[in-house]
Amino acid sequence: MNALQEEVNQAQSRLDESRTYLRPVVDGTVSYTRVDPQVKLQLNPDEPGFQLAPNNNYDGHVTARYTVLDFGRANAAIEAARSRTLTAADQINVTRRDLAFAAAQSYYSILFAREAIRVQDAQIASLRQHQREMEKRVQGGVSTNFDVTTTQVRIAQAQDRRIDLQNQLRNQEIQLARLLHRPESAVTPVRGRFEYNPQPVNVEDALAKGAENRPEVKLAKDAEQTASAQLRVAETSNKPSLTVLAQAGGKNGYIVPNLERVRFNTVAGAQLSIPIYDGDRNRYQRAVAQSAIKGAQARTQDTQEQVRADVLQAVNNMQTSTARYDNSQVQIGQAADALTRAKARYRYGVGSNLDVLDAETQLAQSRLSRLQAIYNYTLGQYQLRRATGEQIW
Numbered sequence: 001m002n003a004l005q006e007e008v009n010q011a012q013s014r015l016d017e018s019r020t021y022l023r024p025v026v027d028g029t030v031s032y033t034r035v036d037p038q039v040k041l042q043l044n045p046d047e048p049g050f051q052l053a054p055n056n057n058y059d060g061h062v063t064a065r066y067t068v069l070d071f072g073r074a075n076a077a078i079e080a081a082r083s084r085t086l087t088a089a090d091q092i093n094v095t096r097r098d099l100a101f102a103a104a105q106s107y108y109s110i111l112f113a114r115e116a117i118r119v120q121d122a123q124i125a126s127l128r129q130h131q132r133e134m135e136k137r138v139q140g141g142v143s144t145n146f147d148v149t150t151t152q153v154r155i156a157q158a159q160d161r162r163i164d165l166q167n168q169l170r171n172q173e174i175q176l177a178r179l180l181h182r183p184e185s186a187v188t189p190v191r192g193r194f195e196y197n198p199q200p201v202n203v204e205d206a207l208a209k210g211a212e213n214r215p216e217v218k219l220a221k222d223a224e225q226t227a228s229a230q231l232r233v234a235e236t237s238n239k240p241s242l243t244v245l246a247q248a249g250g251k252n253g254y255i256v257p258n259l260e261r262v263r264f265n266t267v268a269g270a271q272l273s274i275p276i277y278d279g280d281r282n283r284y285q286r287a288v289a290q291s292a293i294k295g296a297q298a299r300t301q302d303t304q305e306q307v308r309a310d311v312l313q314a315v316n317n318m319q320t321s322t323a324r325y326d327n328s329q330v331q332i333g334q335a336a337d338a339l340t341r342a343k344a345r346y347r348y349g350v351g352s353n354l355d356v357l358d359a360e361t362q363l364a365q366s367r368l369s370r371l372q373a374i375y376n377y378t379l380g381q382y383q384l385r386r387a388t389g390e391q392i393w
Contacts (some may be wrong), residue, residue, distance in 0.1 A: 010088075018081040021074035024066035029249075033057040054252055054259040061249020061265075071239035072232070080229035087222040093215045099179060100392045104382050106176040111194040112375040113169035116368055120162040123364040127155045130343075130356060147353040154357045158364070196374045198322055199381070201315055206388050210307040213389025217307060220300035227296045231289035238275040238282040245269050310387035314380055321377035328370035335363035 039053040067074070131151045137143035176190070177183065211217065247267035254263050275282075339359035345351025385392050 012085050014081050014084065018074070018077045021067070021077060024064055026062065026064045028060075028062045030060040031058075033059075051259060052255065056260070057251070057253055058262060059249065059251040061247050061251070061267075063245060063247040065243055065245045067241055067243045069240075069242040071236055071241070073236040073239060073241070076229065076232040076236045080226065080233050083222060083226040083229050087219060087226060090215055090218050090222055094219065097215060097386060097392065101382060101386050103176060103179045104392065105379060106172045106179065107190060107192070108194075108375060108378050109172040110169060110176065110190045111192055112371055113165050113172060115194050115371050117162060117165045117169065119364055119367045119371065120158055120165060122367075123360060124155060124158045124162065126360055127151060127158060127357075130360070131155065134353065142349075143353070150353060151357060154361065194371070194374060196325060196377065198377070201318065201384065203311070203315055206311045206315065206384060207308055209388040209390070210311045211304055214303075214307045214387070215389060216303050217300070217389075220296070220303040223296040224293065224300060227289065227292040231286065231293060234282060234285040234289045237285065238278060240272060240274045243271045243273070245271070307387065311384065314384035314387045317383060318377055318380035321373050321380055325370060325373035325377065328366055328373055331366040332363065332370060335359065335366045339363050 033056075035053060035055055035057060038051055038055055041050040041052055131148060134143055134148045134151055138145055138148060173190075245268070248264070250262045250264050252260055252262045254261070339356070339362075342351055342355040342359040346353060346356050382392060
């Protein structure tokens with residue numbers, strides 16, 4: 001962000017510089033010139049010559065120049081600089097939006113990892129309780145050590161998944177700390193609830209908002225304006241210009257009555273510059289500028305199509321996440337019922353230990369699937385807000 005802000009400052013400085021073309025220029029000059037031999041007019045060989053110029057020449061003056069007419073050349077340069085300034089400012093909005101989305105993604109990834117760890121902890125606790133029951137059954141001679149070992153394997157697998165989730169959680173905390181410009185070693189406090197809040201979406205309204213509010217569309221239009229301004233600069237670069245100047249100062253060298261005396265003098269003038277032939281340079285400059293305009297218009301159209309695709313993809317992701325959430329709710333109910341029945345069957349000796357372990361695993365996976373659906377739906381909401389150009393910071 002700091003680098004982008006400096007680019008804005010540079011563009012603003014260039015705009016301020018271009019505005020100075022409309023102002024007069026004043027400078028001062030002081031010079032000394034030694035001329036040898038002396039310049040003399042010899043009228044009579046027997047008499048000393050008449051000196052026409054001094055050996056030591058002094059000149060000091062102040063000159064003011066002002067371009068009276070340039071046929072819009074300075075204004076065209078100002079408009080081009082102003083357009084580049086707007087582009088730099090709009091680029092900051094794009095970057096700020098992307099950073100805000102990345103921060104939201106890290107925030108909800110942290111909440112997801114925490115909830116997923118709780119699901120794994122619940123599964124591990126249930127499996128350990130089941131292991132204790134297995135050990136009692138082994139002591140009573142009802143079960144074998146194979147059932148205990150199989151349960152321990154499932155516990156180890158669940159612990160591996162918990163380790164992966166802990167690693168994911170820590171990585172997201174580091175990422176969020178970087179986005180907030182905090183030390184990676186510092187744990188960023190994250191508060192909030194991981195909830196599922198479905199909301200209706202009007203696709204046509206979302207598409208209209210995206211086409212109007214997306215900063216990328218604004219950037220594309222800025223590029224068109226900049227290209228048009230560059231064309232105006234090219235069109236005016238070979239126009240005539242009229243400049244006036246006024247000069248006042250003092251110098252020596254006036255013949256009468258004393259060459260060495262410094263006298264006040266003034267100069268006024270005007271200069272009309274008319275380009276005649278530039279080797280077709282201006283024609284090629286205009287061709288390049290016209291091509292840039294067409295390219296910018298094509299990029300604007302492509303950006304608008306990308307905005308439409310982003311909106312539709314975000315809506316599709318939300319709809320898919322909703323379907324998966326509903327499906328996971330059904331799966332959780334079925335898995336919980338299957339686990340209850342598997343435990344009862346095993347307790348009465350008509351079921352196997354693997355049935356209980358499989359039911360435990362299926363219940364945990366269903367709960368994780370529900371969490372994933374909530375996470376995807378929440379991110380889908382932010383994707384839609386980003387796609388429609390809504391401010392998310």
